[in-house]
Amino acid sequence: MMNDTLYQHGTLALLVPGLLKGTMTMGELLEHGNTGIGTGEGLDGELIILDGKPYQINGQGKIQVVPADFTVPFATIHQAEFTDLGKLTNLTAAEVYQQVAQQVQSQNTFFSLKITGTFQAMKTRAVNKALEPYQTLVEASQKQNIFTGEQVEGTLLSYYSPQVFDGASVAGFHSHFLAADHTLGGHILDFTLAKGQVSWQQFATLEQHLPVTDSAYMQHDFARDDVTSAIDQAER
Numbered sequence: 451m452m453n454d455t456l457y458q459h460g461t462l463a464l465l466v467p468g469l470l471k472g473t474m475t476m477g478e479l480l481e482h483g484n485t486g487i488g489t490g491e492g493l494d495g496e497l498i499i500l501d502g503k504p505y506q507i508n509g510q511g512k513i514q515v516v517p518a519d520f521t522v523p524f525a526t527i528h529q530a531e532f533t534d535l536g537k538l539t540n541l542t543a544a545e546v547y548q549q550v551a552q553q554v555q556s557q558n559t560f561f562s563l564k565i566t567g568t569f570q571a572m573k574t575r576a577v578n579k580a581l582e583p584y585q586t587l588v589e590a591s592q593k594q595n596i597f598t599g600e601q602v603e604g605t606l607l608s609y610y611s612p613q614v615f616d617g618a619s620v621a622g623f624h625s626h627f628l629a630a631d632h633t634l635g636g637h638i639l640d641f642t643l644a645k646g647q648v649s650w651q652q653f654a655t656l657e658q659h660l661p662v663t664d665s666a667y668m669q670h671d672f673a674r675d676d677v678t679s680a681i682d683q684a685e686r
């Protein structure tokens with residue numbers, strides 16, 4: 451496995467019309483790396499994989515390690531080999547993303563950003579699992595809860611995607627969080643960093659895997675889906 455390869459199963463675009471069926475197991479996904487983010491079948495919570503351990507933050511905010519047969523419609527994973535970028539202190543989320551972007555000069559490649567430290571404020575969301583027949587991403591993601599914490603220690607894991615890949619993934623940063631004591635986590639909506647150790651890893655290759663055995667996906671006509679506006683509403 452090359453450490454400059456980012457592996458993605460499914461696309462954000464396939465979630466838009468409600469193709470939320472789990473089409474890869476966590477066990478299969480973990481063959482492609484030890485660090486990642488994603489969601490479960492039916493948007494069953496938010497996933498963050500750290501050091502090979504797949505944590506789920508469910509719609510109620512409960513955090514647990516998922517089993518190997520847990521299935522995902524969409525996930526991004528890689529083998530960690532981060533390079534240190536130094537410390538950052540007392541910055542808003544926008545300031546952190548801007549400083550990192552300036553430092554790495556990598557807006558046209560995929561890269562991962564990891565920040566371990568203390569967050570003065572952290573605001574996340576996690577979606578409750580939807581049941582079949584699935585609604586659209588925008589409808590399903592409204593069944594979410596928002597969680598907040600102050601002075602939280604933990605790890606932010608983010609993937610940056612170039613603008614041209616908006617739809618396959620979220621263009622810009624897509625960030626998930628796990629508190630060190632596992633009391634808070636999820637898809638990050640906003641944060642303020644008190645102090646954190648920052649590292650990054652650039653990818654030269656995107657390996658895009660698609661659910662070819664899922665007939666609903668294979669037969670779907672994406673021409674009618676407004677993918678980018680749905681992603682704007684549900685994922686940013």
Ligand SMILES: [Zn+2]
Binds near residue numbers: 496
């Ligand atoms: Zn997310």
